Every structure is written in structure tokens, then in C-alpha cells.
Amino acid sequence: MKKLMILSLVLMLIASGAVLAQDDVNRLRITFSWPTMIDPAVGDDFSSSHALANIYDTLVFPNADGGVDPHLATSWEVSDDGLVYTFSLREGVLFHDGSELLASDVVYSIERLNAVGEGYAYLVPDAAAEALDDHTVQFTLDQPDGLFVPKLVRLYVANEDLVRANYDLDSDLYGEHGDYGKGWLLTNDAGSGPYTVTDYPLVGYLDMARFDDWWNADAFAENAADVVTYVDTTEAATVRALMLDDELEISDNWQTLEALEALDAQDDISIKAFSGMTGFYYMMNNQLAPLDDVHCRRALAYAYDYDQVVALEWPGTQKMVGPAPQTTGGHNPDITIYNRDLDKAREELAQCQYGDNIADYPIDVVWISEVPAEEQFALLFQANVADIGVVANVRTSPWLSVVENTSSLETSPHIVTIYVSTDLPEAGLMLQQRYHSSTANTWQQNEWLMDPEFDAAIEDALLTVDQEERFAKYAELQAYLADLAPSLFLYELQNKHATKDFVDWDPVANSPVMGYQIFAPLISVNR
Numbered sequence: 174m175k176k177l178m179i180l181s182l183v184l185m186l187i188a189s190g191a192v193l194a195q196d197d198v199n200r201l202r203i204t205f206s207w208p209t210m211i212d213p214a215v216g217d218d219f220s221s222s223h224a225l226a227n228i229y230d231t232l233v234f235p236n237a238d239g240g241v242d243p244h245l246a247t248s249w250e251v252s253d254d255g256l257v258y259t260f261s262l263r264e265g266v267l268f269h270d271g272s273e274l275l276a277s278d279v280v281y282s283i284e285r286l287n288a289v290g291e292g293y294a295y296l297v298p299d300a301a302a303e304a305l306d307d308h309t310v311q312f313t314l315d316q317p318d319g320l321f322v323p324k325l326v327r328l329y330v331a332n333e334d335l336v337r338a339n340y341d342l343d344s345d346l347y348g349e350h351g352d353y354g355k356g357w358l359l360t361n362d363a364g365s366g367p368y369t370v371t372d373y374p375l376v377g378y379l380d381m382a383r384f385d386d387w388w389n390a391d392a393f394a395e396n397a398a399d400v401v402t403y404v405d406t407t408e409a410a411t412v413r414a415l416m417l418d419d420e421l422e423i424s425d426n427w428q429t430l431e432a433l434e435a436l437d438a439q440d441d442i443s444i445k446a447f448s449g450m451t452g453f454y455y456m457m458n459n460q461l462a463p464l465d466d467v468h469c470r471r472a473l474a475y476a477y478d479y480d481q482v483v484a485l486e487w488p489g490t491q492k493m494v495g496p497a498p499q500t501t502g503g504h505n506p507d508i509t510i511y512n513r514d515l516d517k518a519r520e521e522l523a524q525c526q527y528g529d530n531i532a533d534y535p536i537d538v539v540w541i542s543e544v545p546a547e548e549q550f551a552l553l554f555q556a557n558v559a560d561i562g563v564v565a566n567v568r569t570s571p572w573l574s575v576v577e578n579t580s581s582l583e584t585s586p587h588i589v590t591i592y593v594s595t596d597l598p599e600a601g602l603m604l605q606q607r608y609h610s611s612t613a614n615t616w617q618q619n620e621w622l623m624d625p626e627f628d629a630a631i632e633d634a635l636l637t638v639d640q641e642e643r644f645a646k647y648a649e650l651q652a653y654l655a656d657l658a659p660s661l662f663l664y665e666l667q668n669k670h671a672t673k674d675f676v677d678w679d680p681v682a683n684s685p686v687m688g689y690q691i692f693a694p695l696i697s698v699n700r
Contacts, residue, residue: 201398201676201698203691204412204425206543206572207405209379211370212358213282213329214289218616219426219594220403221292222688224379227401229329229364230388232260232279233322235684239502239598241323244389245274245330255317255638262308266388268332269362269369276304281333283312289353293327295611296596319638323597326686332363367393367694368401379403381693389694394677396697407543416442416671422698423678423691424671429546430487436671446487447680449668449690450498451594452603455538455554455661456619458585463527463534470658472525474511475518476558483664485549493662496607496654497600500665500685503644504600508655511662518561535564536587542569547590550663576616589619592666594687601647605631608654620659627653675699 210216211224234244246260266274280302286292287299298321300312314321339357340350347353354363362370365388368381381401383393406412407425409432415421416436424436426449437444463469479492491499495508522528538554540547548569555565570578578584595603605612610628612618627650634646655662668690672678677697680690 199396199399199698199700200402201400201423201693201696202402202404202415202421203423204404204406204415204421206407206425206427206541207376208573208576209403209405210292210359211362211373211379212355213292213331213364214286214294214353215292215355215358217292217596219592219687223691224381224403225329226366226688227368227381227693228362228366228370229331230266230274230366231328231330232262232325235323235326235598235686235689237682237684239685241326245279249322256314258312258314258321259305260310260312262310263388264308266365267386268335268365269384270332270335271386272332272334274330274332274365275307276310277307278333279310279328279330280304281336282330283328285331285336285353286328288347288350289355293596295606295609296324296602297328298324316636317638318636319640319643320597320599320602320635323599326689327596330365332365335363371400377405387694393694394697396677396699397694398696398698401693409545412436412671416673419673422673422676426666426668426670427544427546428669428671430485433487433669433671441674442671443674444487444669445672445678445680446489446667446669447690448498448500448685449594449666449687450500450598450603450685451592451666451668451687452493452496452498453663453666454591454593454607455663456589456591457658457660458587458619458621459659460582460621460623461585461587463525463531464536464587466525466527467657468521468525469527469531471511472518472521472528472561473558473563474658474661475514475521476561476563477511477554477661477663478513478557479511479663480513481553482550485546485553486664487667487669490667491665493665495651496660496662497603497647497651498595498665501595501598501600501603502640503647505648505651507648508652510655511658513557515560522561522563531562532564535566537566537568538588538590539568539570539575539586540590541575542571544592551590579616579619580614582613582621585619585621591616591619593617596687598685599647600651601631601634601643604647604650604654605635608659622659624657 205220209220230245232246233241236242249260283302286294300314303311336354339354341356342351344352360373367387369384371382372380383399407427412424436442457464538551540551551567608622610623613621637643683690
């Protein structure tokens with residue numbers, strides 16, 4: 174019901190011209206699955222990450238080769254023991270309100286991120302930060318971290334004075350900081366990035382205007398959009414109508430194969446497909462019977478027809494090989510790979526403590542209603558596991574409800590279907606965000622693995638500075654998880670966006686890190 178209300182609001186706003194107005198302004202309009210959280214200490218999903226990358230600046234910027242380039246930081250030095258990082262900041266960088274970005278804002282941003290403890294807080298270390306002067310910031314780590322600098326692509330620098338001025342001090346959520354500005358940052362920004370928020374009613378749409386005083390304004394493409402609008406819908410009929418009426422330039426990446434083929438048949442629309450280091454998983458709740466038994470999980474893994482799953486996707490889609498995308502650094506291809514094999518499925522089920530009466534333990538499979546293509550995979554799973562006597566009940570849920578339900582073990586279902594993109598282009602980061610106990614109460618992990626052995630091993634791997642040694646540790650962990658079968662590893666998603674032909678956008682040239690593929694300054698809208 175809530176999603177229908179949101180869609181009705183979008184359609185009403187479209188009809189009134191409030192969202193997708195046709196005028197002399199050069200607009201870039203993109204559909205996304207909601208919610209979009211623009212607080213830099215809160216947002217971390219697909220749409221939120223894209224919004225944050227376009228609104229805020231970071232010390233370093235991810236490149237197409239999997240590394241990082243200087244951004245707000247012009248250079249940095251690392252102490253011999255690998256614990257102290259000193260960054261020299263670019264001078265003259267302005268926030269959207271015209272004030273200058275200083276080292277103290279960087280210190281404030283990391284302290285706020287860790288205090289709020291949401292979004293990408295798990296990724297950015299709780300380092301001691303100090304502003305040595307207005308344009309020098311120093312971080313001191315408790316222990317070496319080979320990925321510290323790349324992780325800073327998730328430290329979005331906020332305007333300390335502006336956020337402080339908008340604290341709700343009647344709240345006692347964060348002590349003397351009140352609500353830490355979370356209420357205000359739901360619909361406002363405190364960034365210095367290429368676009369600034371102009372209108373955001375939380376549902377329906379997000380409007381952002383080009384910030385001509387951006388320090389990197391020379392990077393704007395010749396016809397970069399004056400206004401970027403994120404539209405809250407993935408409904409195929411609505412997306413098609415908007416594109417045909419020239420009221421939408423880029424579609425979301427959750428359209429069905431049939432919807433994309435229909436759009437691709439139009440003379441002025443093309444489909445851009447590219448790797449986003451994204452895996453499609455069935456997150457199995459490892460704490461809930463019968464999935465608390467590894468043999469039941471393996472039985473399901475051997476019962477599913479992965480070849481048919483891949484055949485239902487866009488041409489070129491590849492099956493996953495283990496828990497991390499094959500394009501990530503340190504991926505291990507030499508692990509247990511599950512294919513449909515009913516003999517093996519029945520052997521595993523025979524070893525499961527629930528095997529003799531498995532029909533008494535029906536499994537709920539929840540797919541995301543905003544991504545209708547997921548239903549066909551859920552129905553295929555239902556049919557496949559019935560061959561070994563497992564009862565699967567297929568139901569759908571809106572994304573907001575999934576986020577809420579997976580935040581608690583008591584409300585997490587047996588299985589939730591999910592697309593997850595790695596937050597950085599290394600296999601270890603995907604393993605951490607998917608299976609470490611610290612993420613068990615988030616949408617990224619319905620598995621509730623809660624495995625102290627794994628936690629300690631992945632923490633050790635991520636602290637390993639030497640890349641070869643770090644990747645070897647990743648390989649062992651992938652083998653461990655593959656045998657444990659906490660999830661079903663289905664396929665590696667190609668991001669697929671229907672795009673108007675007058676839009677000059679090369680996503681392959683951008684970073685594969687989630688949030689940076691649709692970086693608006695680099696997109697020309699050549700009407």
C-alpha cells in the first residue's frame with residue numbers, strides 16, 4: 174500500500190510538471206528504487222550511494238582501474254609503521270553555502286560517521302583524526318590497514334558549521350549532539366560536490382542543481398545537466414511511458430528483460446550493460462530451521478537450476494563462482510561450485526536433521542516487489558526444491574519493509590533475494606559486508622551467520638598490508654564460505670540501463686564502485 178501511494182505521488186507530480194518539467198533547463202532524469210538517504214552517515218544502498226557521490230566530495234576518488242586518485246586531498250604521506258596518514262587538502266574548495274571546506278570538516282565528518290554508526294561506518298575505521306592546520310588532516314590508526322586510503326571513497330565530507338546549526342537539541346539520541354543533524358539531513362545537504370539538493374520531499378523524487386562553484390568544475394562535460402532528478406519508480410509501464418514521452422533519460426537497472434527488449438526496439442533508445450561488481454544472492458537465514466543445518470542449505474544449493482536462472486537474464490550474464498564477484502581483486506575460482514544435481518541434493522538432505530520430515534518446515538522466499546524480474550527466479554526455485562520434497566512459499570515485499578524486517582533476527586524471513594555490490598573492488602570487502610557479524614542487522618545480511626571464526630579471519634585479512642598475502646587470505650575465506658553455503662550464489666548482475674541516444678554516457682570508463690557509475694558531471698545531455 175505504501176509503495177502504491179508513492180507511485181501515485183510520482184505520477185501526480187509528473188502530471189503537474191513538478192518533477193519532469195519540459196523547459197529550457199538541461200535535465201538528466203533517472204529512475205531509482207527508493208529509499209534514497211542523502212545523509213552521508215546513513216546512506217549506503219544503490220540510489221543513496223549515487224546521490225552521495227554527486228552531492229559530496231571525498232578525499233580520494235575511485236578510478237576505472239580499481240584504484241583511487243587524489244580528489245579533495247592533493248597528496249598524502251604514510252608513516253613507516255603504517256599507522257599515521259597525513260593528507261594535504263586542496264585550498265579554495267567551497268561548500269554549497271559558499272563557506273570554505275577545511276581540515277576540521279574532515280575530522281568532524283569521520284567522527285560523526287562513527288558516532289552515528291550507520292551507512293558506511295563499518296567500512297571507514299574509527300581512526301583518531303586531527304586537523305594539523307586548515308589544510309592538513311592526520312589520521313592515526315590502532316593497527317595497519319592496507320585498504321585505509323581506498324576506504325576513504327566512502328568518507329563524504331560534510332560542512333560542520335552547517336550541520337551543527339541544524340541539530341535538533343531536543344533529541345537525546347547522541348547526547349550533547351542531539352540528533353546529530355540527522356533530521357535535517359534527511360532532505361537537505363551539507364556538501365561541496367558537483368550537485369546540490371534543491372527539492373527533496375523524501376518520496377517521489379530528488380532534485381539536484383549543478384553547483385557551478387564546484388572546485389573541479391572543469392571536469393563537467395560540455396553539456397552536463399543543469400538539473401539532475403532521481404525519480405522514485407521502477408514500475409515498467411511508467412518507465413516506458415516516460416522514456417517514450419522524452420521525460421526520462423536513463424532508466425533504473427531493475428527493469429525486466431522483456432521491458433528492456435521493448436525499450437531497446439525503439440529507434441532513439443539503447444541499453445547500456447556493464448559490470449557493477451554486483452552479485453545476486455538468496456540470503457538464507459542460518460539461524461532459522463531448517464536452514465540452521467548446513468546440509469539443508471547445501472541440499473537447496475544443489476537443487477537450484479542455475480543455468481536456467483542465467484538464461485532468464487540479459488545476454489552475457491555469468492553465474493557466480495562463490496560468494497564474491499569474479500571481477501573483484503582476490504577472487505578465488507577454485508572452490509565448491511554448486512550446480513543442479515538432484516542426487517547430491519538428496520544426499521545432503523539425508524544428512525540434515527530435518528530431512529525425514531522436511532515438508533513440515535516450509536520455507537518463505539521473499540522477493541523485492543520493486544524488482545519484478547525477481548519473481549520468476551523465486552518461482553523457479555519453488556519448483557526446483559519441490560523435486561526434493563522442500564515446500565517453498567513465494568511472497569513479495571517492498572524494499573522498505575525488507576530493510577526493516579532484516580534489521581532484527583526475530584523478523585528476518587527464511588530467504589530474501591538480494592543484489593549486493595561490493596563497496597570497494599576487493600573480494601574481502603564483499604565478504605565483510607555480506608557475512609561479518611557487524612552487518613547482521615542490516616539489509617546486506619539476512620544470513621545472520623554470526624560466525625566468530627569467520628569474523629576474526631576476515632578482520633585479519635583486511636588488516637594485511639601485503640596484497641599477495643591479503644588475497645591468499647581472501648581465497649581461504651571464500652572456500653570456507655562456499656562449503657558452509659550460507660547463501661545461494663546465483664549470478665553476477667550486469668547493470669542494465671535503457672538510455673536515450675542523445676545522452677553521452679560511458680559507464681565502463683567510470684569506476685565500478687557502487688555509486689560512481691552514474692556520476693552526473695561526466696554525462697552529456699545533447700538534446
